[in-house]
Amino acid sequence: MTGREATPGPGPHAWRRVAFGMFAVGWGANQFSSMLVAYKHELHFGAGTLAALFGIYALGLVPGLLLGGPASDRYGRRPLTVAFVALSPLATFGLVLGRHGAEGLALARLLAGACSGVVFAAGSAWVQELSAGTPEGTGARRAAIALTAGFGTGPVVSGLMAQWIGHPLVVPYVPHIVLGLAALVLLPAAPETTTGGHGRVQLRLSRAVRTARFGRVVAPTAPWVFGCAAIAIAVLPGRVGHVSVGLTGVICGLTLGTGVAVQPYARRLEDRYPLRAGRYGLVAAVAGALIGAAAVDGQHLALVVLAAFPLGAGYGLCLVSGLRESERLTAPEERGATLAVYYALTYIGFAVPYLLAALSHLTGDAGALGVAAGGAAVTAAAVQAGQRRAA
Numbered sequence: 001m002t003g004r005e006a007t008p009g010p011g012p013h014a015w016r017r018v019a020f021g022m023f024a025v026g027w028g029a030n031q032f033s034s035m036l037v038a039y040k041h042e043l044h045f046g047a048g049t050l051a052a053l054f055g056i057y058a059l060g061l062v063p064g065l066l067l068g069g070p071a072s073d074r075y076g077r078r079p080l081t082v083a084f085v086a087l088s089p090l091a092t093f094g095l096v097l098g099r100h101g102a103e104g105l106a107l108a109r110l111l112a113g114a115c116s117g118v119v120f121a122a123g124s125a126w127v128q129e130l131s132a133g134t135p136e137g138t139g140a141r142r143a144a145i146a147l148t149a150g151f152g153t154g155p156v157v158s159g160l161m162a163q164w165i166g167h168p169l170v171v172p173y174v175p176h177i178v179l180g181l182a183a184l185v186l187l188p189a190a191p192e193t194t195t196g197g198h199g200r201v202q203l204r205l206s207r208a209v210r211t212a213r214f215g216r217v218v219a220p221t222a223p224w225v226f227g228c229a230a231i232a233i234a235v236l237p238g239r240v241g242h243v244s245v246g247l248t249g250v251i252c253g254l255t256l257g258t259g260v261a262v263q264p265y266a267r268r269l270e271d272r273y274p275l276r277a278g279r280y281g282l283v284a285a286v287a288g289a290l291i292g293a294a295a296v297d298g299q300h301l302a303l304v305v306l307a308a309f310p311l312g313a314g315y316g317l318c319l320v321s322g323l324r325e326s327e328r329l330t331a332p333e334e335r336g337a338t339l340a341v342y343y344a345l346t347y348i349g350f351a352v353p354y355l356l357a358a359l360s361h362l363t364g365d366a367g368a369l370g371v372a373a374g375g376a377a378v379t380a381a382a383v384q385a386g387q388r389r390a391a
Contacts, residue, residue, distance in 0.1 A: 015130035015139070017190040018077075019146035021085045022123040024183035026150020027157075028088045028176045029057065029116045030256075032095070032109065033233050034159030034249035038168045039105075041245070049102055051353055054234055056106050057113040058350040064117020065347075069340025072122035073333060078192045081126060084118040085187055089180030091115055092173050099169040120147065121340040128327060128335065129193035140323040141267045145260055148316065152256030155233070159249015168245070194333075206337040208329035216386030218325050219345055220379050221278045221318050226349030228285050228314035229255055231292060231372065234353045236304045239296045239365050243304070251308050258312025259319070266320035275325060275387055281317030282380035284310040289373035297366035314376075322346070 036050045045053075064084075072080045091112035098104020127146070128139030158172035165171050208214055232255040237243040243251075266277040288311035295303030322342055330338040352372070359368040 014190050015127045015142060017186045018081065018123055018126045018130060019142055021081060021183040021187045022119060022127070022143065022146040023150040023153075024176070024179045025085060025088045025116055025119045025123075026147045027154035027179055028092050028150075029112055029154070030151040030252070031092070031154035031158040031173065031176055032057070032112075034155035034245055034252050035162060035169075035172065036234070037159075037237070037243065037245040037248050038162045038172075042169055043100075043102075045102065050238075051234075051357065053102065053105055053109055055350050055354065057109045057116075058347045060110040060113025060115075061117040061120075061347055062113075062344045064114040065121045065340040065344045066117075067340075068118030069121035069125070069336035069338070071118075071336075072125060073194065073336040076192050076194055077122050077126035077129070077336070078188070078190065080118055080122045082184070082187050084115045084122075085180065086184050087111065088115040088119070089177045089184075092176045092180070096170050096173050117340075117343070120343050121336055124323070124339045124343075125336040126190070126193060129332070130190070137267050137271055137324050137327065140327050141263060141320060144316075144319050144323055145263055148256055148260045148263070148319070151229075152253050152260060155252035155256075156249045159245050159247075159252065163244060163246030163249070205341065206330060206334035208326065208331070208334065208338045209341045211329060212389070213387075214326075214329055216389060217275055217278070217383050218322050218329075218342065220383055220386070221282065222322050222342060222345035223348040223352075224282060224285050224376060224379065225315055225318045225322065225346040227352045227372075228281075228288060228311040228318070228349070229259070230349055230352040231289060231356075231369070232308045232311040235356055235369075236292050236295060236307060240299055240301055240304050243301070251305060254305065254308040255312040255315065258309050259316030262313045262316040263320050266317045267324065270321055270324040274328070275321055275383070277317045277324075278321030279380050279383060281314045281319075281321065282376045282383070284314035284317060285376035286373045286380075288314060289369050289376060293366040293369035293373065296369060319346070 039045050068080055091108050094108030098108050124143040127143040131139030131142060157175055161172040162168035233252050237248045237251055269277045288307045291303055291307040295307060326338050326342045356368040359371060
């Protein structure tokens with residue numbers, strides 16, 4: 001059977017192989033977040049270098065998303081997903097080889113971003129198609145939980161290993177290399193779900209993305225998905241006292257674990273009241289940013305930990321809402337392309353640490369977080385108005 005042949009009637013558990021691959025790539029994508037403190041201590045990188053290493057991942061991810069989604073619509077989900085799941089542990093091995101300088105780390109992060117882009121777009125579409133026959137929205141929820149579980153587990157494990165085991169720039173990456181190889185063994189047995197199209201890969205926007213509803217209610221909320229996570233993970237730990245690499249990993253886990261925990265609730269809410277989960281997520285973002293501002297202003301480490309919960313809820317609620325609405329708006333033959341654009345918009349949130357750092361020169365760190373809270377509130381109001389206009 002070729003990668004472009006569709007297998008009829010996939011088994012009810014076939015989606016799990018793809019979800020595991022997405023979990024593994026999500027682990028590899030975010031394991032680096034808690035390691036920023038380790039690089040600060042071990043290699044004496046400054047804040048600018050650390051911010052660049054955190055953000056360069058998105059430079060690889062966005063092209064991977066925008067090319068990987070349409071390419072999987074054209075050539076099939078399996079060949080694209082398998083290839084880039086295979087490259088993900090190689091990117092992690094690159095972090096080990098390049099551990100002595102920023103240049104090698106940056107190249108490995110760029111490759112990790114490209115792997116994530118392709119797998120998140122093609123894999124999400126694949127999981128949704130393998131979930132055919134289940135209640136509406138189940139596929140989107142499964143894809144979101146697989147990604148978030150990987151995002152949340154990776155930095156906890158890497159942070160704790162860097163804190164308590166020797167060789168902090170090597171050993172924390174071993175689990176992902178093993179995990180990635182296991183995913184590569186399991187994934188090829190998952191059945192293909194699309195026969196592909198004809199001609200060249202089309203990079204034009206899908207019909208769903210061009211709708212007023214997508215532009216008015218999905219696109220404005222999307223950057224807050226990773227904007228919430230970035231505030232909790234990449235901004236607050238560096239602004240309050242001395243936060244160890246282990247505690248940074250725990251904060252990552254609390255943030256993204258909360259994101260996983262709220263997703264079943266978000267799906268039920270979306271089924272009854274479309275897009276309400278996204279608005280609630282923006283309200284949670286306001287609360288998290290305000291708690292973060294108080295933490296920075298008073299240098300309260302306990303408030304940094306507390307902020308992880310509303311910010312994680314904002315991440316999970318906004319993610320499920322956006323995936324669910326994208327699924328509702330999209331024809332099956334364009335699902336990969338639509339999800340690619342949606343994920344690309346969510347990763348605009350990776351720019352939040354840069355924006356807050358620049359703004360802090362004018363307002364101070366606490367003031368910048370207050371501005372972020374105001375931005376989330378304005379977005380919530382705009383989305384509610386946009387939903388009424390696009391109804």
